[in-house]
Amino acid sequence: MSAARPDHDGPLLEIDGLATRFFTREGTVRAVDGVSLSVPRGATVCVVGESGCGKSVTARSVLGLVDEPGRIVGGRILWRPGDGDPVDLAALDPNSERMRRIRGGEISMVFQEPMASLSPMHTVGSQLVEAIRLHLPLGRAEAHDRAVDLLRRVGIPRPEERMDAYSFQLSGGMCQRVMIAIALACDPALLIADEPTTALDVTTQARIIDLLRDLQAQSGMSMLFITHDLGVVAEIADEVVVMYLGTVVERGGVDEIFHDPKHPYTRALLGSVPRMGAGSRQRLTTIRGTVPHPSDRPAGCPFHPRCDAAVAGVCDRSDPPDVPVGPGRTARCVLYDEAAVPASGVV
Amino acid sequence: MLTFIARRCLFMVPTLFAISVVAFVIIQLPPGDYLTTMVTRLEAEGQQVDEAMLEGLRERYGLGRPVHEQYLAWMSGIVQGDFGQSFEYGTSVSSLIADRLPLSIVLTVSTLLATWLIAFPIGLYSAVRQYSAGDYLATMIGFLGLAVPNFLIALGLMYVMHTVFGYSVGGLFSPEYRDAPWSVAKLGDLAAHLWIPIVVLGTAGTAGLIRILRANVLDEVRKPYVVAARARGVPERRLVLKYPLRVALNPFVSTVGWVLPALLSGEVIVASVLNLPTTGPLLLGALRSQDMYLAGSIILIVSVLTVVGTLLSDILLAWLDPRVRLGYR
Numbered sequence: 001m002s003a004a005r006p007d008h009d010g011p012l013l014e015i016d017g018l019a020t021r022f023f024t025r026e027g028t029v030r031a032v033d034g035v036s037l038s039v040p041r042g043a044t045v046c047v048v049g050e051s052g053c054g055k056s057v058t059a060r061s062v063l064g065l066v067d068e069p070g071r072i073v074g075g076r077i078l079w080r081p082g083d084g085d086p087v088d089l090a091a092l093d094p095n096s097e098r099m100r101r102i103r104g105g106e107i108s109m110v111f112q113e114p115m116a117s118l119s120p121m122h123t124v125g126s127q128l129v130e131a132i133r134l135h136l137p138l139g140r141a142e143a144h145d146r147a148v149d150l151l152r153r154v155g156i157p158r159p160e161e162r163m164d165a166y167s168f169q170l171s172g173g174m175c176q177r178v179m180i181a182i183a184l185a186c187d188p189a190l191l192i193a194d195e196p197t198t199a200l201d202v203t204t205q206a207r208i209i210d211l212l213r214d215l216q217a218q219s220g221m222s223m224l225f226i227t228h229d230l231g232v233v234a235e236i237a238d239e240v241v242v243m244y245l246g247t248v249v250e251r252g253g254v255d256e257i258f259h260d261p262k263h264p265y266t267r268a269l270l271g272s273v274p275r276m277g278a279g280s281r282q283r284l285t286t287i288r289g290t291v292p293h294p295s296d297r298p299a300g301c302p303f304h305p306r307c308d309a310a311v312a313g314v315c316d317r318s319d320p321p322d323v324p325v326g327p328g329r330t331a332r333c334v335l336y337d338e339a340a341v342p343a344s345g346v347v
Numbered sequence: 348m349l350t351f352i353a354r355r356c357l358f359m360v361p362t363l364f365a366i367s368v369v370a371f372v373i374i375q376l377p378p379g380d381y382l383t384t385m386v387t388r389l390e391a392e393g394q395q396v397d398e399a400m401l402e403g404l405r406e407r408y409g410l411g412r413p414v415h416e417q418y419l420a421w422m423s424g425i426v427q428g429d430f431g432q433s434f435e436y437g438t439s440v441s442s443l444i445a446d447r448l449p450l451s452i453v454l455t456v457s458t459l460l461a462t463w464l465i466a467f468p469i470g471l472y473s474a475v476r477q478y479s480a481g482d483y484l485a486t487m488i489g490f491l492g493l494a495v496p497n498f499l500i501a502l503g504l505m506y507v508m509h510t511v512f513g514y515s516v517g518g519l520f521s522p523e524y525r526d527a528p529w530s531v532a533k534l535g536d537l538a539a540h541l542w543i544p545i546v547v548l549g550t551a552g553t554a555g556l557i558r559i560l561r562a563n564v565l566d567e568v569r570k571p572y573v574v575a576a577r578a579r580g581v582p583e584r585r586l587v588l589k590y591p592l593r594v595a596l597n598p599f600v601s602t603v604g605w606v607l608p609a610l611l612s613g614e615v616i617v618a619s620v621l622n623l624p625t626t627g628p629l630l631l632g633a634l635r636s637q638d639m640y641l642a643g644s645i646i647l648i649v650s651v652l653t654v655v656g657t658l659l660s661d662i663l664l665a666w667l668d669p670r671v672r673l674g675y676r
Binding site for chain 2: 063065067095100101102103104105108109111112113116117118119120121122123127130131134135166168169179182183185
């Protein structure tokens with residue numbers, strides 16, 4: 001369908017030093033604090049991290065969907081859909097016509113709660129047809145046919161009848177399939193999936209993940225997948241971005257991250273995944289402490305109070321640098337910065 | 348949908364029966380009856396009361412009979428369309444009500460329309476531009492309108508209109524048109540008088556509606572389905588009108604049926620203050636003089652209209668909201 005996208009310099013989406021803050025009465029919350037990542041054409045990039053680490057806000061910043069009192073205060077989000085110069089989405093007015101055309105047309109988004117993401121007052125079909133007609137010059141009948149095709153593509157049985165269904169008449173998995181159909185309605189170049197399986201039961205989760213992977217293989221679109229589920233990451237990711245408290249702590253290819261994690265946080269995260277046959281009397285390894293509230297960030301490396309390898313006098317003083325640790329890999333930790341810690345023999 | 352309406356209509360039968368009993372009990376509650384009131388008044392005027400004439404009246408109106416017989420006599424009359432006689436006015440209750448009902452309807456409906464026309468845009472603006480100067484202004488006026496009693500607004504408006512403009516605002520017609528037959532000039536005269544009760548009666552309702560609509564829209568605009576619609580590129584103006592406003596309409600539709608009872612009994616005090624020829628003051632007068640057939644009939648009609656209005660609201664709501672229509676669990 002869109003396999004023949006022209007090759008261009010640079011990745012499809014490049015986020016560079018993005019900072020999104022919420023200016024609340026209690027103080028400023030630095031939800032996203034200098035995040036850099038890129039999504040290559042045709043690839044799936046997974047953003048992982050605990051709740052409240054800024055994954056979703058990063059995703060919403062891309063489409064200018066950050067709610068009041070949040071605002072993008074710095075950084076660039078470069079969008080290279082094809083020919084022409086890249087568009088900086090961070091600088092684009094969220095209410096502009098250009099942004100409106102990008103939303104749903106070039107970049108689509110699938111959300112966490114499929115039931116709540118569909119209006120209960122309108123039929124599934126009307127919302128799907130709306131998405132099609134907003135971006136494609138199709139008449140009512142053509143849009144209807146395309147909508148039925150889309151529902152069939154996402155695996156909804158008897159799609160003709162389902163067009164007239166309301167969200168509360170469908171299961172959560174079916175609603176998420178509808179949301180995916182809406183997202184794919186105009187053949188976007190990038191699909192942002194913000195924890196699309198969190199609200200679903202486990203078997204449905206697996207089906208939705210398979211569906212997304214198949215659809216991506218068919219269409220050649222890129223995917224930015226937000227999740228906290230490392231199992232999902234292993235299944236679909238090409239590249240992984242690990243976030244902690246609004247910053248990217250490590251990024252790299254999925255195999256490298258899983259087999260050779262560098263950052264202490266990534267290691268701790270992978271260590272806390274329960275394993276089959278690990279022994280019945282074995283306690284599950286956890287990361288000690290809790291994620292601090294973003295308005296209450298520790299000085300220096302945000303992870304140092306919970307880090308087993310923290311270097312006193314270094315990690316609690318200065319921000320760690322982003323250190324390249326291999327081709328296409330970075331870790332934001334002083335352990336890999338030879339200038340900062342001279343052979344301290346940690347780990 | 349049809350079974351829904353049929354079931355709702357069936358539920359209405361016992362409700363209506365209960366209402367008729369309650370209405371009758373209310374009429375009987377005060378000690379004495381219309382004749383005692385009449386005797387007291389005549390004695391206060393220093394007139395002799397003829398015991399034989401009283402007995403005759405009591406016999407004629409059935410006031411001496413047991414309570415349940417009085418109820419049955421009353422109800423069987425109503426079923427045949429006869430609401431009985433008004434003691435005080437000496438005419439039939441139906442003709443008294445029919446006399447005043449058209450103007451009540453005109454007043455209530457135009458007040459409702461004015462309220463909605465003003466409240467909808469302001470409430471929506473207030474929600475979409477939350478915490479803007481316009482929102483604060485609307486909020487301030489809204490709370491003032493809610494807090495000041497209607498009759499006070501009526502008195503204030505009458506005073507200002509009279510002293511500043513030398514313009515009498517009582518009633519719905521100028522004296523020369525009051526008993527004149529209907530004509531274009533009389534209609535114009537009505538329109539010239541009507542806006543004052545509309546303003547007085549509409550302020551509280553408008554203020555309340557603005558607050559309700561603002562709160563409802565604000566509740567809805569942060570819902571995931573609105574964000575999802577925005578994320579698929581729906582333009583902002585169309586987004587607000589199509590999605591959150593649609594849900595925010597529910598409370599309006601659920602209460603639109605209350606207009607029906609308000610046709611008869613709405614705003615008794617304001618109507619008395621402004622000397623409006625509507626049914627509200629009629630009810631008040633009938634209650635004061637224990638004019639039992641008149642008062643009972645008005646209470647009964649108001650109650651029945653409430654039940655019918657609620658049914659209409661429910662049907663409208665089911666038509667508007669698929670969750671009601673299709674049984675959302």
